Amino acid sequence: MDEMTDTMIDVSKTILNEYPLCNECLGRLFAWLATGTTNIQRGRSIKLVLLMIGDEFLRGGDRKKASEYLQILAGNGMMKSARRLAKDAGIPFELKETCHLCTKDDSVFERIPRITNEVDEILQDYEFDTFLVGSVPFPQLVERQDEICARYNLLNSEPLKSSFNREFGKKLFEKLKREVDFSKPEIVVIYDMLKDQISLQVNPLFIFGKYRKLERGIPQSRWDCGECKGKGCEECDGTGRRYLDSVSEYIGKPAVKIAHAARFKVHAAGREDIDALMLGDGRPFVLELSEPKKRKLNLEVLAHEINKEAYGKIEVHDLEFSERSRAQDLKKDASENIKEYVASISTEKEISEELLRIAEKRFKDIEIEQRTPNRVAHRRSDLVRVKHVYEIKLKRKEKLLLEGSFKVQGGTYIKELISGDEGRTKPSLTEVLETPCLCTELNVTAIYTGKPDHNA
Ligand SMILES: [Zn+2]
Ligand SMILES: [Zn+2]
Structure with a gap:
């Protein structure tokens, strides 16, 4: 049957x-x-x-x-x-006006024209090309639909939220005349049905660039006073700061002002020591600006503003619009990069030309082992890192002063490669030159991003 x-x-x-x-x-x-x-x-x-x-x-x-x-x-x-x-x-019937699945006081679908106008109003203050809509539906309406679907075994229904977002999105698209972007919208408009409230999620703006650091004693990121954690105390003369400025603030603050952003963050490909200069073509970074109202920035003007305010200390160039993934790549690749440094090295004994050449040969294309240096042990876990040294060139400047050029894998500690860090870095110049060596001045002169080509 x-x-x-x-x-x-x-x-x-x-x-x-x-x-x-x-x-x-x-x-x-x-x-x-x-x-x-x-x-x-x-x-x-x-x-x-x-x-x-x-x-x-x-x-x-x-x-x-x-x-x-x-x-x-x-x-x-x-x-x-x-x-x-x-x-x-002549058939009697009961008049109904209230839909069971979309209406509380009024139908949420009938609210769309009104909230579309409200969103348009709010977005007047923002520069953007792409958007997406989202919503928080009435929990009770969602439950009602779930109940009906379960009871009648309906397998082809669509959630209220998804249908609402589509209809709302269509109306907004007509009104705003901007593109809907499902993967990387610049602005997400979220409507809460219960609160009858619109909120915005303004996605960050990313700007790639390179910075040069021309003055020593500037940390890469803001460094608050360790005593008061930024509140201001005797130790820091009430400034709340261990260092008064930072590379990231020199880059971020003018950008925040120009973009009318809420906050900034600087993602860089590694970091130089506070007392080291960053010379050559500079260090790549990605500036992240949160909740920007302006997105169509003139990057030449921005670079000019940064360089003007940080005159003689920091300098940026090659600014271009970028995205989050580039910031992630910078961090991921930082230890794969090849970096070049120039260091002043003081030696306890005078060193012969012959020994300098021996040392250069000894450090030609080798792996060294660096146990986490004493000076950073408080913020990095104690372990032994293997780093590649491509080349060291040594020149005598004075009787007890050398100039060393280093080409090494990213993340190599140069000061320790010179001093040996009480045996924590092996081999070191101290070991090979058979006399205590000390780095007295350090400059980063080049950073090659991307995967190293060992055949080059
Ligand atoms: Zn309905
Ligand atoms: Zn303090």
């Missing part, structure tokens, strides 16, 4: 008998059936078919059956043509 299965038309009639539903909400319960149409069209079509069946019964003289259909459609179906037909046929 054939099993009796209800079609979606039968199921719709049963559901409508129970709950008042607008076209959008009835259609949404079957949203994945038939493409190229809207939920409103789906709902309207189902109701129309039911009305035709009812009318057929009416014309065929089955008034009882006809009443059953017309009462449902004129009542919970909120269908004007059914009301007319029922009235003409």
